[in-house]
Amino acid sequence: MTGPGGLAWVPALTRTDLLAPPVAAALEAWGGAAQQVLVAEIDPDLADTAALVEATGAPASIMANCVVVAGRRGETERIAACVVLATTRADVNGLVRKRLDARKASFLDHDRAVAGSGMEFGGITPVGLPSEWQVLVDAGVLEVDVAVIGSGVRRSKIALPGALLAQLPGVEVVEGLGVTLPS
Template identity: 55%
Template sequence: MTEQPQPPFGTFETVAPALEVVGLLARPVAEALGSWDDREAARSVLYVDTDPEKADTAVFCETYGVPLEASANCVVVAAKRGGETTQAACVVLAHTRLDVNQAVRRRLEARKASFAPMDAAVERTGMEYGGITPVGLPAGWPLLIDEAVARTPYVLVGSGRRRGKLILPGRALAALPGAEVLAGLAG
């Protein structure tokens, strides 16, 4: 029997390399891990099994002993300009707030930017609410990552489902397709 890997933080009963448990991930996440050009980054991703009823950030962190500074939220944003809407994903540490009205709007050159409605975010990503992750986003979407996330040695993000999370190096998130690391994305 292979020894279970140890996560860099938190207390989880089940931990496994994500590539070994792709059936537990949302389809777009499993496909993204399987086709990620940076194989080292893909192999660095851990899956931790968790209670879907405790997926909300504050409850999750308290339940599993994860510091807010090591947990990141992936937020889907709708940016409008000239009658066209652009979808983008933004990743910020859980103890910060995404600056949608200034940083995101300015970067996407939009007249208006706002959080995408939950049902639209779920439909467009193919992921569950409470589990949306930067791994496996639709092709062509901008992925804006706050520089603090990219600097975090290991960060916890969704798995595409409410059950389970992924842990990976912040630098691996910055290497995802379409990723752009920005200063001041969060406040």
């Protein structure tokens, strides 16, 4: 079926080869909700949201980004995956830092994000993340009929109702997590 961006979307569980192993395992364990998740193969060079929007014409307003942030207070480090619409940016040094109860928050090192998630950099998604990571989803993402986000690998994207993200295990919906980008 053709969907957002003119991509060929199919039920994600029929093409687990297009999903990172932790994503496929999470979808298989998710039950009926997983039936609403679609996957589409893309050129890995289009994994970056801006590149995908430019190449396909898909609206940026349905694209969601997942960024991984680490915060530290003393010897304790906390990690959170933050999901925001592509038309916003995660409020890392404000809201995220406070949610992590940290003095400072910053993007998790590339190698640690990949190793910890079991996913490819540029494809990290909230589906299938380690249970010890917090997953913060901006409330605005839930309002999108279809949200397009990483699949755990750079060669595909998944699409699902935005509200479905709130049903992922351990998700905390946060109002104001995504800060609107200047025009």
